[in-house]
Structures are given as C-alpha cells and as structure tokens.
Amino acid sequence: MDQLNNYLFIAAALFSIGLFGVMTRRNGIAVLMGVELILNAANINFVAFSHFGGMNLDGHIFALIVIVLAAAEAAVALAIVINIYNNLNTINVDEASRMKE
Amino acid sequence: MENIFIKYSLLILFLPLAAFVIQIFFGKRLPRQGDWVSIGAISTTLVLAITMFVAMIMKDDPDFYQEASFTWLDMGDFEIRLGFLVDNITVIMLLVVALISTCTHVFSTQYLKGDIRYSRYFAYLGLFTFSMNGIVLANNLMSMYMFWELVGVSSYLLIGHWFEKDSAANASKKAFLTNRVGDIGFFIGIMLIYNAIGSFAFSDIFDGVSSGLIAGSTLTLAGIGLFMGAMGKSSQFPLHIWLPDAMEGPTPVSALMHAATMVAAGVYLSVRIFPILTPDALLVVAYVGGFTALFAASIAITQTDIKKVLAYSTVSQLGYMILAVGTGVYTAAFFHLLTHAMFKANLFYGSGSVIHSMHHALHEKHDHETDPQDMHNMGGFKDRMPITYWSMLFSTLAIAGVPLFSGFLSKDAILAGTLSFAQHHPAHFLLPVFGFAAAAMTAFYMFRMMFLTFHGKPKMPDIIDDIHESPKEMTGPLILLGTLSLFIWYTLPYFNPMSTHGWFTDLVVPSDSVVPGNPSAQQIEEGAHHAHHLAMYISIAVAVLGIFLSWFTYIKKGLSAQAWTDRFGFLYDWSFNKYYFDENYDKYIYQPSFRLAERVAWIDWELYDRYFINGFGRLTNWASKVTGKFDFDVIDQFIVDGTGRMAALFGRKLKTIQTGKLQNYVLYVTAGIIILMVIQSF
Numbered sequence: 001m002d003q004l005n006n007y008l009f010i011a012a013a014l015f016s017i018g019l020f021g022v023m024t025r026r027n028g029i030a031v032l033m034g035v036e037l038i039l040n041a042a043n044i045n046f047v048a049f050s051h052f053g054g055m056n057l058d059g060h061i062f063a064l065i066v067i068v069l070a071a072a073e074a075a076v077a078l079a080i081v082i083n084i085y086n087n088l089n090t091i092n093v094d095e096a097s098r099m100k101e
Numbered sequence: 102m103e104n105i106f107i108k109y110s111l112l113i114l115f116l117p118l119a120a121f122v123i124q125i126f127f128g129k130r131l132p133r134q135g136d137w138v139s140i141g142a143i144s145t146t147l148v149l150a151i152t153m154f155v156a157m158i159m160k161d162d163p164d165f166y167q168e169a170s171f172t173w174l175d176m177g178d179f180e181i182r183l184g185f186l187v188d189n190i191t192v193i194m195l196l197v198v199a200l201i202s203t204c205t206h207v208f209s210t211q212y213l214k215g216d217i218r219y220s221r222y223f224a225y226l227g228l229f230t231f232s233m234n235g236i237v238l239a240n241n242l243m244s245m246y247m248f249w250e251l252v253g254v255s256s257y258l259l260i261g262h263w264f265e266k267d268s269a270a271n272a273s274k275k276a277f278l279t280n281r282v283g284d285i286g287f288f289i290g291i292m293l294i295y296n297a298i299g300s301f302a303f304s305d306i307f308d309g310v311s312s313g314l315i316a317g318s319t320l321t322l323a324g325i326g327l328f329m330g331a332m333g334k335s336s337q338f339p340l341h342i343w344l345p346d347a348m349e350g351p352t353p354v355s356a357l358m359h360a361a362t363m364v365a366a367g368v369y370l371s372v373r374i375f376p377i378l379t380p381d382a383l384l385v386v387a388y389v390g391g392f393t394a395l396f397a398a399s400i401a402i403t404q405t406d407i408k409k410v411l412a413y414s415t416v417s418q419l420g421y422m423i424l425a426v427g428t429g430v431y432t433a434a435f436f437h438l439l440t441h442a443m444f445k446a447n448l449f450y451g452s453g454s455v456i457h458s459m460h461h462a463l464h465e466k467h468d469h470e471t472d473p474q475d476m477h478n479m480g481g482f483k484d485r486m487p488i489t490y491w492s493m494l495f496s497t498l499a500i501a502g503v504p505l506f507s508g509f510l511s512k513d514a515i516l517a518g519t520l521s522f523a524q525h526h527p528a529h530f531l532l533p534v535f536g537f538a539a540a541a542m543t544a545f546y547m548f549r550m551m552f553l554t555f556h557g558k559p560k561m562p563d564i565i566d567d568i569h570e571s572p573k574e575m576t577g578p579l580i581l582l583g584t585l586s587l588f589i590w591y592t593l594p595y596f597n598p599m600s601t602h603g604w605f606t607d608l609v610v611p612s613d614s615v616v617p618g619n620p621s622a623q624q625i626e627e628g629a630h631h632a633h634h635l636a637m638y639i640s641i642a643v644a645v646l647g648i649f650l651s652w653f654t655y656i657k658k659g660l661s662a663q664a665w666t667d668r669f670g671f672l673y674d675w676s677f678n679k680y681y682f683d684e685n686y687d688k689y690i691y692q693p694s695f696r697l698a699e700r701v702a703w704i705d706w707e708l709y710d711r712y713f714i715n716g717f718g719r720l721t722n723w724a725s726k727v728t729g730k731f732d733f734d735v736i737d738q739f740i741v742d743g744t745g746r747m748a749a750l751f752g753r754k755l756k757t758i759q760t761g762k763l764q765n766y767v768l769y770v771t772a773g774i775i776i777l778m779v780i781q782s783f
Contacts, residue, residue, distance in 0.1 A: 019771065023764050031763075097761030 007048035015041035028081040028091040032074065039070045105156060106187040107169045109149045113195055114185075114234045116142040117202075121227035128220025139223040140206045143199070143230060150192075150199040157192045163610040165189055168240055170302070182302065186240035189608040190435060194237045194369060197439060201361035201446045202230045204578035208450055209353045211574040212457055222262055226357070229255035233362040236369065241301035242291045242327075245373075249287070249330065249366065253280045256363050260350040272346035279343040283333015290326025293319060294377075303373065310377045311615035317379075320616065324382035327374050328389075335367025335419045338393040342682055345412040352453030355408065359415040360446035368422045368438050375431040376615045383619075384529070387427025387522070391535035394420030398542035402549070403677040406474045407452045410550045414500065415445055417539055421515050424536060429625040430518030432611045436601065437511035440591060444496035444508060447582035451493035454571040454579065455479065455554060458486065462567035471561070476550065481559035485568040488576045490555050492583025497551050499586040501544035502644045507588050509640075510601045512540065514629070517636035521628035533636075537643050544647025552655040599637065 014037055021034025043063040050059020085091050120142035128135040157165065170184025206226060213222055232255055235248030254277075261273030291301070297315035298306055309315060315323065331337070336344035344364070348355055358364065371386065378386065394417050401413035418441050425434035452474075459473035471478055483490045499508035519533045559565040570576065589596065592603030611622040620628075678684070758769070 019767075023767050023771070093763050096763070 011044040117230040124224030269349040272349040286329025293323035331367035356449030390423025428522035433514035440507035521632035541643035548651035
C-alpha cells in the first residue's frame with residue numbers, strides 16, 4: 001500500500017468524480033462540492049509527491065495553502081449562489097445564463 | 102566754397118524728385134494744380150546750377166574733379182559702389198538741363214493750360230529732370246544705367262501724355278521698345294567691362310583699360326555695346342525710328358527731350374566713355390554718326406509737319422555729335438550738345454508757339470479738320486508773331502551754321518575734327534563728305550521751314566487774322582534762348598566769332614584716350630587746328646549754298662519745288678516716307694516676329710495644350726474613372742464589405758456555442774484539455 005501509484009490513483013479518481021459533479025449537477029451547491037473534490041484531489045497529489053519525491057515539507061505547505069484558498073473560494077462561491085437565488089429564486093446554474101445576451 | 106559742388110549737385114538731383122513726389126500725390130488738390138511747386142523746385146535747381154557754374158568759372162581749373170561714393174550693395178567679397186562725380190562737363194550739363202527744364206516748365210503752364218492731366222504732366226517733367234540729372238552726375242556705369250532706364254520710363258510717360266490718342270500711345274511704346282534694343286547692348290557692354298575690371302566706376306575702368314585688364318576685341322565689343330545704348334537714346338541709325346514719332350508728346354516735352362535730356366544722354370554717355378573706345382569702335386561710332394547726320398537731313402527736306410522737320414533735324418544734329426566722338430574731337434561733340442540744346446529747345450518752343458496759335462485760330466473758325474502742324478497751312482506768320490519769328494530765326498541761323506551764331510562754332514569744330522581725321526586716314530574720306538553734305542541740307546531745310554511758316558502769302562488767308570503772338574510765359578523762354586543762340590555766350594571772355602576759343606575750351610580740355618595706340622588728345626587737337634580754316638570756309642560755303650537754294654526755291658520761286666518733286670519722284674517719295682524704314686521694319690522685323698509668335702502660339706495651343714495638357718487631363722480623367730471603379734467594385738464591395746460580411750458570418754456561426762450555460766463551458770475546457778493531452782501523448 002505504500003506506493004505512489006496508489007495515491008495517484010485515488011487522487012485521479014477523486015478528481016474525476018469532482019469534475020463529473022461540476023459538469024453534471026444542476027444545483028449550484030453541488031457544483032461547489034465538485035470543485036472541493038477537485039481541490040482535494042490536487043492536495044493528495046501534493047502531499048504524495050512531497051512524501052515520495054523527497055521534497056521535505058513543500059507539498060504539505062502547498063496543501064495547507066490550497067485548503068485556505070478553498071475556504072475563501074467557498075465563501076465567495078456561496079455568496080454568489082445566495083445572490084443567484086435572490087435574483088432568480090433558484091440555485092439551478094442552467095438558469096443563470098443572462099450573460100449570453 | 103570747396104564742397105558746394107557735391108552738396109549742390111545732390112540738391113539739384115533730388116529737388117525735381119521731391120517735386121515729382123509732391124505733384125503725383127497732392128498735385129490735384131493744390132491751388133493751380135501745383136505747377137508752382139514744380140516750377141519752384143526746378144528754378145531753385147537753376148539757381149544752384151548757375152551758382153555752381155559761376156564757381157566753376159571762378160576756379161578756372163580744367164582738371165577740376167570731385168567724387169563722392171557710397172557702398173550700395175555689400176555681399177562679402179562682392180561690393181558695388183555707387184556715387185557721383187562733379188567735373189566741368191557735369192557742371193555745364195547740369196546748367197543746360199536746369200535751364201531747359203525751367204524754360205519747359207514755364208512754357209508748359211500756357212501750352213498745357215486746361216489739360217486734363219496738368220498736374221501729372223508736371224510731375225513727370227520732374228521725374229524726367231531727376232533722371233537726367235542722375236545720368237549726368239553718375240560716376241559709374243551701374244547708376245548711370247539705372248537713371249538711363251528711368252529716363253526711358255519718364256519719356257514713355259511724357260510721350261504718351263495724351264494716351265487717349267492711339268498714335269500717342271503707340272509712339273510711347275515705340276520709343277520705349279526701340280530704346281530697349283539699344284539698352285541690351287548697353288547692358289552687355291557694362292557686363293563685359295565689369296567682368297574684366299570688377300568695378301563700375303569710370304575712374305577704375307579707365308585705370309583698368311590703361312593697365313590692359315581688358316583690351317583688343319573684347320574692349321571693342323564692350324565699347325560698341327555701350328555705344329548701342331547711346332544709339333538707342335540718341336536715336337542713331339538704325340534705331341532712329343522712335344524720335345520722330347515721339348513728336349506725339351506735348352511740344353514743350355519735345356523741346357526738353359530733344360534738346361537737353363533724353364537724346365543728350367546718349368551723347369553724354371559717348372563723351373564719358375570716349376577714353377576707352379578702341380580705334381575700331383571709334384570707326385563704328387563715326388560712321389553711324391556721319392551716316393545718321395546725312396540720312397536724317399535728307400528726310401527732313403521733304404517733311405511737311407513742322408515738328409517732324411525739327412525731329413529729323415535733331416536726329417541729324419545728334420549724328421554730328423556722334424560723328425565728333427568717333428573722330429576723336431569729343432569735346433566738340435559736347436560743345437555742340439551745349440549749343441544745340443539751346444537753339445533746338447528754342448526751335449521747339451517756337452514751333453510750339455506757332456502750333457498753339459494755329460490751334461486757337463482754327464478753333465475760332467470751328468475747324469477741327471485742318472492739321473495745325475502742317476506747314477502747308479501756314480505762311481505769312483512773320484508779322485503776326487514777331488517775337489516767335491525773330492527768336493526762331495536766330496536759332497535757325499545757329500543750326501544752319503552761319504557765323505556770329507553758336508551753331509557755327511560747334512559745328513565748325515566738329516567738321517574740322519572730321520576733316521583732320523580724313524586727312525590722316527584718307528580711306529575714310531566719306532566722313533567729312535557726310536558732314537558737309539548734311540550741313541548744306543540742314544541750312545536748306547531749316548530755311549525751307551522758316552520760309553514756309555513765316556514768309557510768303559498765307560496759305561489759309563481766313564485764319565491769318567486770328568493768329569496772335571503767344572502769351573509771355575511762352576515768349577519769355579523764346580527770347581531767352583533765342584539770345585543764347587548768339588556766339589558771344591560761348592566764347593567769353595573773347596570776342597571772335599570765327600574761333601571757339603573761350604571759357605568752354607579753357608575749361609573742357611580733352612583728355613587722352615586710355616586705350617594704347619589711340620592718338621593723344623594733343624595730336625587730335627593739332628590736327629583739328631590745322632583743318633580748322635579749310636573746314637570753316639567749306640562750312641560757310643555750304644551753309645550759304647543751302648540758304649540760297651532755299652531762298653531761291655521758296656521765296657524767289659526761281660526753282661519750282663513741285664517740278665523737282667515730279668522729276669525725282671522716287672527720291673522724293675523715299676525721303677517723304679522716311680526711306681520706308683517703318684514699313685520695312687514692319688515688314689521684315691515686326692511681321693516676321695508676329696508670325697513667329699503666331700507659330701509658337703499655334704504650337705502652344707494646338708500641340709502642346711491640345712495633346713499634352715488636354716491629353717494629360719483626359720488621361721487623368723480616364724484613370725480616375727478606372728480607379729474609381731476599382732475602388733468601388735473591388736475595394737469597397739469585396740474587401741471592405743467582404744471583411745464585414747465574413748465577420749458577421751463567423752459571428753453567427755460561433756454564437757451557437759456560447760450557450761451561457763456554465764457546465765457547457767466546463768465541458769469545452771475539459772474536452773480541449775483532453776484533446777491537447779491526446780495530441781501530446783503522440
């Protein structure tokens with residue numbers, strides 16, 4: 001179990017699930033959750049490469065930064081979702097297509 | 102006393118100019134149309150000129166010479182200095198100009214009374230006097246040339262005073278253009294000399310010539326070039342044609358122009374440049390002068406217009422002066438210029454007086470058809486106009502060369518010089534023949550004029566009662582100048598009617614020619630002195646012969662002028678028609694130049710304009726149409742609009758992929774990345 005490939009496999013799976021969620025879910029919150037999955041997939045990669053590549057704690061630091069970033073992003077994104085809901089009375093992202101015109 | 106000469110001559114120069122400026126701008130608004138301004142200015146110059154003249158006599162210095170010059174143009178190494186010189190010749194000439202000009206001004210107040218351009222006439226007289234004084238005072242060829250052209254302009258203005266008449270307008274143009282021909286030569290001469298010597302001043306030129314800076318054929322050419330200017334102004338053959346036509350101007354102007362100013366300018370120039378004329382150039386000068394003297398006299402014989410007779414006699418007398426320059430006795434030329442100025446001005450005033458009263462008499466009879474200048478309408482005026490008659494008679498005796506009168510002295514000096522020249526150069530025996538023959542003819546035609554005008558029975562008896570003596574403004578100058586036709590004024594302090602010896606010969610002493618090889622002044626003078634007696638006898642003989650023939654023909658009627666006319670009809674026709682000079686110039690010079698001009702105009706219009714200019718226009722027109730079409734059809738329709746349409750098309754096609762749905766975009770991005778990864782993996 002202590003092999004890099006296993007971690008990468010899990011990370012790839014997580015990324016794919018996240019991407020699938022982002023692309024298919026109509027619910028804004030669910031899209032946001034997909035994004036979180038993608039971010040965490042990246043974190044796994046950072047930590048795994050850091051651990052197996054002899055790069056000391058660099059990867060961990062990046063992972064921490066990504067977590068902080070994800071928190072900030074979630075705050076902004078939720079604010080957007082609330083605004084969409086206020087304007088359109090729904091959180092279905094397909095409805096938010098006014099920019100088209 | 103020492104410096105009055107330069108100061109006075111500047112005053113004499115500029116006073117007439119001031120009068121001109123005042124007259125031309127304010128003349129019309131001044132009382133009497135401002136003629137008193139002109140007369141005041143001009144008589145002041147006369148007073149100054151007399152003062153200078155007296156001062157010159159007191160000095161009694163033949164070598165008297167003063168000069169003042171200033172830098173006119175300074176461009177680095179290139180400098181042109183202009184200036185004035187005063188010597189005895191200048192002082193005498195200034196006096197002549199001032200005197201004749203004053204007389205003309207006074208005379209004109211009556212002659213032009215009531216003229217529509219009275220004030221402007223006086224203005225031009227001032228300009229004319231100014232220009233002539235400028236020529237007289239110039240110490241260099243450059244400023245002489247400037248004033249020379251100014252004289253040309255003012256003569257143009259004055260001859261064309263009555264420019265409403267076509268003949269007057271044409272005469273002024275003719276005078277101007279004929280002078281132009283001579284002036285080209287003058288300018289070429291000046292440039293040749295400047296090129297060789299690098300200065301325009303007479304003193305530098307004389308030094309340059311004597312040190313051989315310019316010599317041989319170049320100098321001859323330069324001399325002849327300068328002389329061409331004199332030929333134009335002094336109306337020498339073949340440029341004599343303008344002078345008789347210039348009679349279209351008012352008669353006092355003729356007097357001024359033909360006595361003291363314009364025509365004298367040419368002789369004055371010849372006198373000034375005499376020292377640099379080479380023997381060849383002098384021969385040309387002599388032959389031109391001699392031939393002109395004879396030729397013009399032969400025309401004067403048959404003229405019927407009183408002013409035309411005087412005009413040709415002027416040409417003839419100028420020929421004498423030029424002849425004198427050519428044969429080396431140039432002071433005699435200047436002497437004749439002086440005496441001629443007096444008697445010729447007087448003759449013109451006399452004729453003006455006659456014409457004036459004829460005009461009035463005809464006016465009384467309401468006769469506007471008869472020519473008041475035709476001598477065939479006159480006759481018997483002697484008792485009606487005694488002052489005019491006697492003063493004109495004095496001048497006629499002078500011009501005919503009768504002893505006791507001034508013309509005898511000067512003409513005799515010229516003929517003596519010519520005779521001596523022929524004695525030294527027997528090949529040129531024709532020169533004195535020209536001179537003496539012209540002298541005989543002069544005596545003949547001048548007395549013919551007097552007899553036809555004043556003697557015999559009146560040819561128009563109905564107007565004779567209305568012929569009156571002219572007012573005193575006109576008789577005054579007549580009396581003054583008639584008196585000045587006597588010899589005594591020119592020989593003081595000596596009293597010898599047979600010799601020119603007097604103040605003039607004491608003060609105007611010929612100087613040596615600076616051209617190596619020319620005879621010295623002393624040699625010329627000795628030669629002339631030896632020939633003096635012979636010349637005197639011949640000239641008295643021919644004068645008497647001429648007068649006698651004239652008397653015999655026109656008073657005694659011993660010879661019938663009509664019969665002689667019939668017998669030598671073709672000669673008469675030649676002479677009467679001035680040898681058809683105008684007609685031949687017209688036929689061989691003017692008409693060919695007009696035809697040439699027409700040809701050139703044809704080429705210009707028909708070929709150049711039509712094919713080149715218009716063709717170019719049409720070509721441009723066609724080209725603009727083609728490019729316009731190209732612009733509209735290709736650029737606008739295809740490229741400009743095509744770009745727009747292309748963008749619109751692409752826009753329409755591409756707009757469909759912009760759904761506004763977030764997940765579609767993510768799908769595109771993911772698909773793009775996958776495609777890139779697939780491409781990368783190969």
